[in-house]
Amino acid sequence: MVTDSDFQAEVLESTDVVLVDFSATWCGPCQALAPILDELSGEMPAGSKVVKVDVDQAPESSAKYGVMSIPTLKVFKGGQVVEETSGLQSKEALLAMVGKHV
Secondary structure (H helix, E strand, O other), X not given: OEOHHHHHHHHHOOOOEEEEEEEOOOOHHHHHHHHHHHHHHOOOOOOEEEEEEEOOOOHHHXXXXXXXXXXXXXXXXXXXEEEEEEOOOOHHHHHHXXXXXX
């Protein structure tokens, strides 16, 4: 789980393409997405990774990137958001989203 204190190092300074899942433990759709993301993390293309950000544990990062609803998924490349979506997504849709930027 990435927090405000390590968001810079884990996401913004990463040389990988990073799929960031902004979610919360109390969010039903987030809990439904969790096993999809766990499975996805084992199938990510080389040079990419998945990280989870609990909006309650990382309020500064969530606010900075305009997270208004959860789950929100953002793809970061070179420290910039290059694509984003929200709501429950399929593993295939997320793989395609990340694959475009690797």
